[in-house]
Amino acid sequence: MKLPLTRNLLDLDLLAMAKDTIRVSKLDAARRQLRTAISLWFNGGDPVAIHTLAFASYEVLHYISEKRDPYRRDLIFDTFTVKDEYRRYWNQKVRKEANFFKHADRDGDSVIEFNTSLSEYFIFFAILARSLCGETESDEESAFLRWMHINRPDLLLEQGKVSITNSLKAEDIEWIRTRPRSEFFDHFLQARRNVGTLNARFSLPVD
Template sequence: MSEPISKIEGASRQLDTAIDLYFDNADSLSAHALAFAAFKVLFDLYPHHQGDGFAAQIDAMISKEGWRAMSGVANFLKHADRDPDALLRAHHPEEAMSVIGLATLLYRRIAGDFSPKMRAFDIWIEQEAHDALGIEEIDGNEARAAEHKRIRDSVRALPHEAKMVFARRQYHYILENFDRFAEVAAREMEEGLSVTDMLDSRDAERKG
């Protein structure tokens, strides 16, 4: 007999599937529809789990552009009673990416952490939008930090298809090795090592 499925689990499964579609560079409309469905459920659930007003902040942010614009693609795919002959403008995967990003933020704040697939997506977004988000470089090794920036810039400049080939490789690598990375990082943090110390140690291991 199958177990009951909660709203949060259902949203999580939709979101994880949307992330798979995104990194596979598969149908962007399907990814968008799944991500928006998950986002709307999580947005509605948020006040029932957290009282910090974060959902209200997202509401205010979206309201600047208009909820109709935010939900336009999802509504186009869901309804046809009033506009059976309507056409959707060209759809780019980056539109699904932004919806996935908002949904993963809500999920983490409700559930306490990302799913592994959401974590891999978050790592990719931090790389893709590192400068736009104002993320601080935490590696104190200037040469290595400069190399990190060079790689980010070169990947960002790639055509979409080539960029997604790189993204897909990274996505699967993170999923396959995340538990090992987490164990090593936890052990190094217990030893009081900084991020720079950890990276120095790993560089030394590779060279030695």
């Protein structure tokens, strides 16, 4: 079936007059992408979509945090563990999956072996970069950090472990360990909405 074309399928004049627009800053876009990536991750969403959003968010937050504080700690792109002479190669490697998912001008028929756990690292470092920007933590980010503290403590610095441990009771920790991610996420967000503060202690659901 052929599509009817008068001038262009995408009428730029019509788009220019569209009323359904929102003002979005780079920072706001990155934070929206991060919250969405985390929500998808907790709820078993598509791993390609999760990685695409997590990487896009991290990339923006990386450069914003660097601009706000040129002396901030290292993140993924500028990690101190990679020598300067290997920096370009390192960045090509860590960008490989994200670039594969969004470009097809030269390799449209290619296939990739995708390690889905990479997305967790980009989410984690996007949260860290957001913190270095001096921005407040979202409920989704809080949920991700607490889940990782219980299930992947190797990702957190000692300071982060102490901070999160102080916000959880022993019975909370055991409950988190034995529940599916989606169940924990739903309850965590509901608890935050009920209390209305990011500093509220996470509490167990009442059976």
